[in-house]
Amino acid sequence: MSEVSWIAVDWGTTQLRAWALSGSGEVLQHAASARGMGSLAVDQFEGALLELIDGWLDAARVTEVVACGMVGARQGWREAPYAEVPCAPQAMAQVIRPEVSDKRLRVSIIPGLCQRAPADVLRGEETQIAGLLAARPDYHGLVCLPGTHSKWAEVREGQVLGFQTFMTGELFALLSGQSVLRHGMQGDGPLELPAFDMGLRAAERPLLGTLFGLRAESLLEGLAPGAARSRLSGLLIGQELAGLPERWQGLPVCVIGDGEAAERYRHALATLNIAAQTLGAEQVTLAGLAAAHQQIRGGT
Amino acid sequence: MSEVSWIAVDWGTTQLRAWALSGSGEVLQHAASARGMGSLAVDQFEGALLELIDGWLDAARVTEVVACGMVGARQGWREAPYAEVPCAPQAMAQVIRPEVSDKRLRVSIIPGLCQRAPADVLRGEETQIAGLLAARPDYHGLVCLPGTHSKWAEVREGQVLGFQTFMTGELFALLSGQSVLRHGMQGDGPLELPAFDMGLRAAERPLLGTLFGLRAESLLEGLAPGAARSRLSGLLIGQELAGLPERWQGLPVCVIGDGEAAERYRHALATLNIAAQTLGAEQVTLAGLAAAHQQIRGGT
Numbered sequence: 001m002s003e004v005s006w007i008a009v010d011w012g013t014t015q016l017r018a019w020a021l022s023g024s025g026e027v028l029q030h031a032a033s034a035r036g037m038g039s040l041a042v043d044q045f046e047g048a049l050l051e052l053i054d055g056w057l058d059a060a061r062v063t064e065v066v067a068c069g070m071v072g073a074r075q076g077w078r079e080a081p082y083a084e085v086p087c088a089p090q091a092m093a094q095v096i097r098p099e100v101s102d103k104r105l106r107v108s109i110i111p112g113l114c115q116r117a118p119a120d121v122l123r124g125e126e127t128q129i130a131g132l133l134a135a136r137p138d139y140h141g142l143v144c145l146p147g148t149h150s151k152w153a154e155v156r157e158g159q160v161l162g163f164q165t166f167m168t169g170e171l172f173a174l175l176s177g178q179s180v181l182r183h184g185m186q187g188d189g190p191l192e193l194p195a196f197d198m199g200l201r202a203a204e205r206p207l208l209g210t211l212f213g214l215r216a217e218s219l220l221e222g223l224a225p226g227a228a229r230s231r232l233s234g235l236l237i238g239q240e241l242a243g244l245p246e247r248w249q250g251l252p253v254c255v256i257g258d259g260e261a262a263e264r265y266r267h268a269l270a271t272l273n274i275a276a277q278t279l280g281a282e283q284v285t286l287a288g289l290a291a292a293h294q295q296i297r298g299g300t
Numbered sequence: 301m302s303e304v305s306w307i308a309v310d311w312g313t314t315q316l317r318a319w320a321l322s323g324s325g326e327v328l329q330h331a332a333s334a335r336g337m338g339s340l341a342v343d344q345f346e347g348a349l350l351e352l353i354d355g356w357l358d359a360a361r362v363t364e365v366v367a368c369g370m371v372g373a374r375q376g377w378r379e380a381p382y383a384e385v386p387c388a389p390q391a392m393a394q395v396i397r398p399e400v401s402d403k404r405l406r407v408s409i410i411p412g413l414c415q416r417a418p419a420d421v422l423r424g425e426e427t428q429i430a431g432l433l434a435a436r437p438d439y440h441g442l443v444c445l446p447g448t449h450s451k452w453a454e455v456r457e458g459q460v461l462g463f464q465t466f467m468t469g470e471l472f473a474l475l476s477g478q479s480v481l482r483h484g485m486q487g488d489g490p491l492e493l494p495a496f497d498m499g500l501r502a503a504e505r506p507l508l509g510t511l512f513g514l515r516a517e518s519l520l521e522g523l524a525p526g527a528a529r530s531r532l533s534g535l536l537i538g539q540e541l542a543g544l545p546e547r548w549q550g551l552p553v554c555v556i557g558d559g560e561a562a563e564r565y566r567h568a569l570a571t572l573n574i575a576a577q578t579l580g581a582e583q584v585t586l587a588g589l590a591a592a593h594q595q596i597r598g599g600t
Contacts, residue, residue, distance in 0.1 A: 120512065120516045149480070165516070166508045166512070178478065180470060207543075208467065208507065209464060212420065212465040212467050236508065239507070
């Protein structure tokens with residue numbers, strides 16, 4: 001096996017993922033665990049990381065670890081204060097280096113981004129945006145990052161001009177799993193496109209007035225659970241798209257995400273006559289971490 | 301003590317409340333328990349009721365019990381099929397009489413209402429609307445019934461023309477107690493009016509795009525928990541008011557509710573220059589159950 005040159009880490013609230021990379025950028029090893037930021041005390045981060053990467057380290061030298069995500073939050077390993085937009089996605093001058101006991105390691109944490117008005121924050125997505133820009137430095141348009149909290153960012157001339165968070169995924173989980181709507185939504189079947197589209201079309205009506213209709217239709221008309229779940233997803237994603245700032249209209253859209261979730265957004269955008277490009281999340285995250293690593297190496 | 305003439309029962313998902321009334325409508329006794337519909341199997345309803353009212357019954361005769369609420373749902377004591385609007389609030393011709401073992405009892409359950417398009421249902425609120433109409437038979441306007449699920453109904457010439465449900469209270473509980481927003485909302489202080497008003501004013505922006513701002517402001521600007529909770533309440537109630545059908549504009553509004561919750565709606569309506577009248581929920585529920593009892597007595 002080639003020598004491990006550096007290690008890329010994506011450390012979110014619920015998951016820790018690491019990749020060992022060669023000097024030429026090849027992925028040599030990959031490992032993941034459920035030891036996300038949310039489950040760790042401040043003195044447990046180094047151990048959780050070593051659990052995954054110990055075998056990749058060389059006792060004779062220091063290996064650089066470049067990390068992004070909630071690991072840099074106030075409740076994380078060490079806080080990496082937000083960089084304020086407009087700015088380049090990765091504020092490399094403000095990279096944070098937590099102290100480590102293991103002499104084989106040097107860890108760098110990439111700061112997240114903040115926006116003052118309207119107030120907003122992100123962590124981790126800045127690196128995916130940097131990954132997109134590594135491949136397309138001239139990209140001018142929107143980046144859509146679906147998830148528990150969907151993020152939309154406007155990118156131009158290598159800078160993030162502004163961004164907005166939507167709690168779409170979290171609201172879907174709460175409403176379908178814990179609200180009164182759960183009674184008509186049991187199960188976990190595939191997306192039913194006609195029901196999803198019906199939800200999208202209802203996006204012009206205010207959300208609070210449409211939700212209970214799903215319960216009522218299940219009581220009165222026997223609306224099936226799969227259709228109800230799909231309609232709810234369409235209602236929420238439709239509201240997200242309808243809630244994008246007007247100044248963003250007409251810009252191209254790049255969706256960063258995987259599989260069915262990304263496809264759901266691509267389809268929803270297509271119904272608004274917006275042809276979106278889709279990029280895989282892992283590929284873009286790795287490209288963003290590689291861009292950060294290059295700058296760290298150049299600067300030291 | 302005067303003789304118990306009949307017994308009024310308001311039986312919701314989480315609560316059971318009963319009142320013993322004299323022939324002249326005076327409340328002689330009141331009792332309540334947490335044995336709501338949601339916690340009872342079909343063969344437990346009679347027992348749960350007797351627990352509260354056994355001492356009010358006379359072995360020498362049959363006492364009429366008139367009940368409204370979720371007790372008539374499919375998962376309740378016995379299903380009382382919905383009456384379809386437009387119709388009088390209480391479909392007394394469709395009253396349901398569950399079988400009882402105790403010979404001292406006769407129980408009548410008042411049906412809820414349904415609407416076909418948009419699909420909607422209610423149970424219990426029909427009786428509060430009937431209570432309002434008992435005092436003001438000519439009322440033409442909207443009835444606002446705040447709660448876990450707020451209900452708004454249009455009433456004219458003694459009929460409910462249409463209604464709409466908003467999941468405002470349930471969304472507030474889920475978002476403030478279980479979403480990422482809970483981190484900035486701990487505690488249970490009184491409503492902070494300036495923050496509530498700020499939430500109301502943000503109602504013109506789509507809800508999904510405004511929620512995460514509360515989290516970001518708490519991270520970036522130290523938004524206090526009480527202000528964040530109050531702002532969320534304003535955001536949701538503002539969205540509810542903005543989501544009322546256009547055809548209802550200009551109609552007078554009567555809020556049925558108690559204490560702080562009713563006052564919160566009255567205040568929110570006042571910011572839209574709508575002067576709403578407020579009526580206490582218990583008084584209106586009792587008036588509605590009395591109206592039903594009068595018809596039952598007249599018809600037998």
